[in-house]
Amino acid sequence: MSAQAPEVSLPQAATSAAPAMHHGADVPPPGMSVDDDVEPEALRSGDSPAIACAGDGESGPRVEVLYARASNVPDRYSSYLASFRTWVGDADSYFSASAAETGGSRRLRFVHNASCALVVHNVVLSPTGDDSFDNTVTELQAAGYTRDDRRYMTFVDANILCGLSGFWADDQPSLENANNHGTLYGRLDAGCWSGHAFAHELTHMLGGVQLSAPNSSGGSHCTDENDIMCYPDAPNYPTMQTECANAANEYRLDCNHDDYFSTAPAAGSYLATHWNVANSAFLMAGSPALTALAPTSGPLAGGTVVTVTGVNFTGATKVTFNGAAGTSLKVVSPTTLKVTAPARSAAGVVNVQVTTSGGTSPANSAAKYSYAGAPSVSSMRPTSGRLAGGTVVTITGVNFTGATRVTFNGVAGTALTVVSATTLKVTTPARTTAGAVNVQVTAPGGRSATGNTAKYTYKA
Numbered sequence: 001m002s003a004q005a006p007e008v009s010l011p012q013a014a015t016s017a018a019p020a021m022h023h024g025a026d027v028p029p030p031g032m033s034v035d036d037d038v039e040p041e042a043l044r045s046g047d048s049p050a051i052a053c054a055g056d057g058e059s060g061p062r063v064e065v066l067y068a069r070a071s072n073v074p075d076r077y078s079s080y081l082a083s084f085r086t087w088v089g090d091a092d093s094y095f096s097a098s099a100a101e102t103g104g105s106r107r108l109r110f111v112h113n114a115s116c117a118l119v120v121h122n123v124v125l126s127p128t129g130d131d132s133f134d135n136t137v138t139e140l141q142a143a144g145y146t147r148d149d150r151r152y153m154t155f156v157d158a159n160i161l162c163g164l165s166g167f168w169a170d171d172q173p174s175l176e177n178a179n180n181h182g183t184l185y186g187r188l189d190a191g192c193w194s195g196h197a198f199a200h201e202l203t204h205m206l207g208g209v210q211l212s213a214p215n216s217s218g219g220s221h222c223t224d225e226n227d228i229m230c231y232p233d234a235p236n237y238p239t240m241q242t243e244c245a246n247a248a249n250e251y252r253l254d255c256n257h258d259d260y261f262s263t264a265p266a267a268g269s270y271l272a273t274h275w276n277v278a279n280s281a282f283l284m285a286g287s288p289a290l291t292a293l294a295p296t297s298g299p300l301a302g303g304t305v306v307t308v309t310g311v312n313f314t315g316a317t318k319v320t321f322n323g324a325a326g327t328s329l330k331v332v333s334p335t336t337l338k339v340t341a342p343a344r345s346a347a348g349v350v351n352v353q354v355t356t357s358g359g360t361s362p363a364n365s366a367a368k369y370s371y372a373g374a375p376s377v378s379s380m381r382p383t384s385g386r387l388a389g390g391t392v393v394t395i396t397g398v399n400f401t402g403a404t405r406v407t408f409n410g411v412a413g414t415a416l417t418v419v420s421a422t423t424l425k426v427t428t429p430a431r432t433t434a435g436a437v438n439v440q441v442t443a444p445g446g447r448s449a450t451g452n453t454a455k456y457t458y459k460a
């Protein structure tokens, strides 16, 4: 029996002016055929992928999963439910791993129950409801699966085709893109039930691969393998180019992240200027998280440019220091940003948090910034020494933690050792003329003032 299904028309979204796209049913991935049912796959212990919990499990744009069979076909819902959840979890993990390749994080947002388990509806079609994609869509619509913020993916218990799904030929980068809202339906038949086929059909329903993409196949797929969405499809049957040779890349979206999915497209690149599935409303950006700050402290006056390292910084809108927003925020990459610390009235350690559309980073030990009071020198011993230098002076005062420099009339001493917040040792530099000089300590809180308690005398 041929795997070829008749061409089908996809439902037109009445609210969109974009032209609808349709193509023939996808051919089965290697090792699968339309006629041979995939065996149930139990939830794998240990590495069983779980979908992400998202809010109430229902509101907003979501992927909604169904099992459907014709009324004259035996019900295999219960024997496959765990498998459906495993395959869908696999598909979600492919999105997540693909986002991580460019320093980002994306999870699919599903309809789930109160325990965060994937909801899989059990739908009975008429005896002809499984005969074609159009029939299935018509019956699902009649059954009320018509929310305009859904991607309905149905595991159909039939052997008519491999997979087929709706897709809009709309490559505009705006979030108003037709692929980002409205209702679309996808169908996976029993010979192709798998995480790979689920991710493939769902990616079509999220807008990949547009015909304008650099490596377009000419038929809503791509030519730069290995890739979930690339294969030599109709009508051109193009020659594939192996640009991502790793076999695992057959389970990743967009080899080289240049055609339909990148969490961090370069400015001016194709995906920065056309529809990018990574921006889909049906995906959740991971929350930002911090791993390091540099420097980790600065003066109460603020003004310190802090480099923040972590993940998921794309689109960061705010960086706060104990709740007060920093200024001059510049997102350098998904993993690095720069921000200028605001002023603060009291010394102390504060939490630094980054906010993006994916959430606000949690407070953690790597995200602490210390506001230091200005250092001040109250005494030193000895208070005098030779012109040749080399005298070890013990200086007493406050706010010495993190001190980097002690100067004698502007010339740095050597062998600086910060003993405590109130004590440091430094070796005097040489000097040519005798007399008293100012001693100043530079620490995160600034530079100590000059004064009578901060004088050192060079003796001839």
Ligand SMILES: [Ca+2]
Binding pocket: 070, 127, 128, 129, 130, 131
């Ligand atoms: Ca039938």
Ligand SMILES: [Ca+2]
Binding pocket: 215, 224, 243, 255, 256, 258
């Ligand atoms: Ca390429």
Ligand SMILES: [Ca+2]
Binding pocket: 225, 226, 227, 228, 229, 230, 231, 250
């Ligand atoms: Ca492929």
Ligand SMILES: [Ca+2]
Binding pocket: 215, 222, 224, 254, 255, 256, 257, 258, 259, 260
């Ligand atoms: Ca590509």
Ligand SMILES: [Zn+2]
Binding pocket: 007, 022, 023, 024
């Ligand atoms: Zn066609």
Ligand SMILES: [Zn+2]
Binding pocket: 026, 200, 201, 204, 220, 221
């Ligand atoms: Zn396809």
